[in-house]
Amino acid sequence: MDERRTILMDRYEIGRQLGQGNFAKVYFARNLTDGQSVAIKMIDKDKITRVGLIVQIKREISIMRLVKHPNVLQLFEVMASKSKIYFVLEYAKGGELFNKVSKAKLSEDAARRYFHQLVNAVDYCHSRGVYHRDLKPENLLLDENENLRVSDFGLSALSESRRHDGLLHTTCGTPAYVAPEVLGRRGYDGTKADIWSCGVILFVLVAGYLPFHDPNLIEMYRKISRAEYRCPRSFSGELKDLLFRMLDPDPSTRISISRIKRSTWYRKPIEANAAKIKHGTARDTTVRDGEAATASSSIECSNRPEEDQGSSSLPNLNAFDIISLSTGFDLSNLFEERHGRREERFTTRQPVGAVFGRLKELAERLKLKIQKKESGVLKLAAQKEGMKGFLELDAEVFELAPSFLLVELKKASGDTIEYQRLVREEVRPALKDMVWAWQSDRHQQQQQRCEQSVQGEDQQQPLSSLPTQQ
Ligand code: ADE
Numbered sequence: 001m002d003e004r005r006t007i008l009m010d011r012y013e014i015g016r017q018l019g020q021g022n023f024a025k026v027y028f029a030r031n032l033t034d035g036q037s038v039a040i041k042m043i044d045k046d047k048i049t050r051v052g053l054i055v056q057i058k059r060e061i062s063i064m065r066l067v068k069h070p071n072v073l074q075l076f077e078v079m080a081s082k083s084k085i086y087f088v089l090e091y092a093k094g095g096e097l098f099n100k101v102s103k104a105k106l107s108e109d110a111a112r113r114y115f116h117q118l119v120n121a122v123d124y125c126h127s128r129g130v131y132h133r134d135l136k137p138e139n140l141l142l143d144e145n146e147n148l149r150v151s152d153f154g155l156s157a158l159s160e161s162r163r164h165d166g167l168l169h170t171t172c173g174t175p176a177y178v179a180p181e182v183l184g185r186r187g188y189d190g191t192k193a194d195i196w197s198c199g200v201i202l203f204v205l206v207a208g209y210l211p212f213h214d215p216n217l218i219e220m221y222r223k224i225s226r227a228e229y230r231c232p233r234s235f236s237g238e239l240k241d242l243l244f245r246m247l248d249p250d251p252s253t254r255i256s257i258s259r260i261k262r263s264t265w266y267r268k269p270i271e272a273n274a275a276k277i278k279h280g281t282a283r284d285t286t287v288r289d290g291e292a293a294t295a296s297s298s299i300e301c302s303n304r305p306e307e308d309q310g311s312s313s314l315p316n317l318n319a320f321d322i323i324s325l326s327t328g329f330d331l332s333n334l335f336e337e338r339h340g341r342r343e344e345r346f347t348t349r350q351p352v353g354a355v356f357g358r359l360k361e362l363a364e365r366l367k368l369k370i371q372k373k374e375s376g377v378l379k380l381a382a383q384k385e386g387m388k389g390f391l392e393l394d395a396e397v398f399e400l401a402p403s404f405l406l407v408e409l410k411k412a413s414g415d416t417i418e419y420q421r422l423v424r425e426e427v428r429p430a431l432k433d434m435v436w437a438w439q440s441d442r443h444q445q446q447q448q449r450c451e452q453s454v455q456g457e458d459q460q461q462p463l464s465s466l467p468t469q470q
Pocket of ligand 1 (some may be wrong): 018019026039047073090091092093095096137141
């Protein structure tokens with residue numbers, strides 16, 4: 001057996017790996033001077049420099065320095081070598097809260113204890129102008145006393161990063177936990193976005209599955225934006241009421257932290273020995289007009305898998321690689337009919353301007369009129385009448401993440417066969433070099449499976465069986 005010890009900077013003995021992100025690995029370590037257990041996050045300088053993440057890392061450091069709270073994972077020190085940055089962090093012995101939930105859902109009393117700690121941590125961070133923006137059970141660690149430690153401020157934004165309208169603009173976060181206004185392309189208030197995520201976390205803790213899920217990512221976004229979810233029947237009325245107010249799709253009417261703290265459910269006493277684990281399934285009752293479903297995946301901003309670093313300088317693809325490749329997130333059967341498809345979608349790493357520029361060139365070549373261009377939609381229209389009137393084609397661009405777009409081509413009017421021929425013979429070849437994936441091509445084989453999987457009403461899977469990102 002290899003007995004060699006790895007010593008870092010003459011100060012820390014490195015032990016087992018605790019976790020892995022896209023640019024960093026986290027190791028258990030022991031301080032050689034005082035024997036203290038720590039976690040060391042090792043970040044590859046080259047990789048983050050290549051993808052322009054240096055600023056974000058610096059921001060992460062300054063954020064973590066700003067934040068000192070019993071429920072926030074502490075940063076002890078930052079070190080650097082020629083090739084690496086090392087964050088020496090508090091070691092959270094209890095591991096991820098997520099692991100607990102993936103084994104069994106919690107009783108409301110047990111969940112309330114964690115929820116109090118979460119809300120206190122978030123409230124404190126907000127008071128320092130720090131918004132987490134990626135709150136999810138995986139980012140919630142437990143210490144040796146089962147106390148919560150919120151971790152991973154890599155995606156946080158300081159209030160400084162607000163634009164002049166006072167709202168945050170980066171589409172970061174995790175789809176299942178992300179607030180509807182974050183998914184939209186307008187600015188958002190970090191406070192309200194974090195409250196939404198806390199609502200999703202609370203739901204997951206007590207239900208054991210996610211409130212918003214659909215195998216189709218866009219459908220999932222729709223459910224989120226309409227706050228379509230169901231609570232298990234076993235949820236108490238007070239809990240349902242609190243969740244309803246936290247998962248309010250309108251951030252302006254969404255409950256504030258001070259009101260959460262005054263809610264009946266929150267104020268119920270925390271029993272010292274709350275029965276933590278609850279087994280068994282529960283029938284669901286409708287809260288808003290949606291279906292119950294589950295999944296877990298994560299969108300991270302500015303991250304790429306390590307082995308994929310050299311090929312591109314664009315930082316935002318990793319999450320979508322995973323979502324698009326994951327069988328659970330089939331983008332192919334978004335809204336379309338199987339036959340006579342009137343919509344086509346592709347993903348691209350190109351900027352919006354390049355996509356529209358190419359479509360305009362195509363329009364000129366084919367003598368199509370460019371009728372309208374407003375808020376990410378370009379309307380192309382044939383000048384000659386076809387079988388069923390003038391063929392019109394809309395191209396709409398959705399920013400799934402910075403530098404990762406979903407472009408939807410839709411027949412607005414005219415004959416479907418003429419539209420399909422235009423897409424097949426002209427549009428597809430013209431866009432060939434800028435398309436990352438045509439969704440209809442990519443997931444054709446998965447389509448049948450997905451169609452089957454969305455038919456049933458209750459598709460709840462335990463969280464442990466769902467795809468995770470890291
Ligand atoms: N996994 C990732 N970070 C960790 C930490 N600080 N403590 C324990 N497990 C971890």
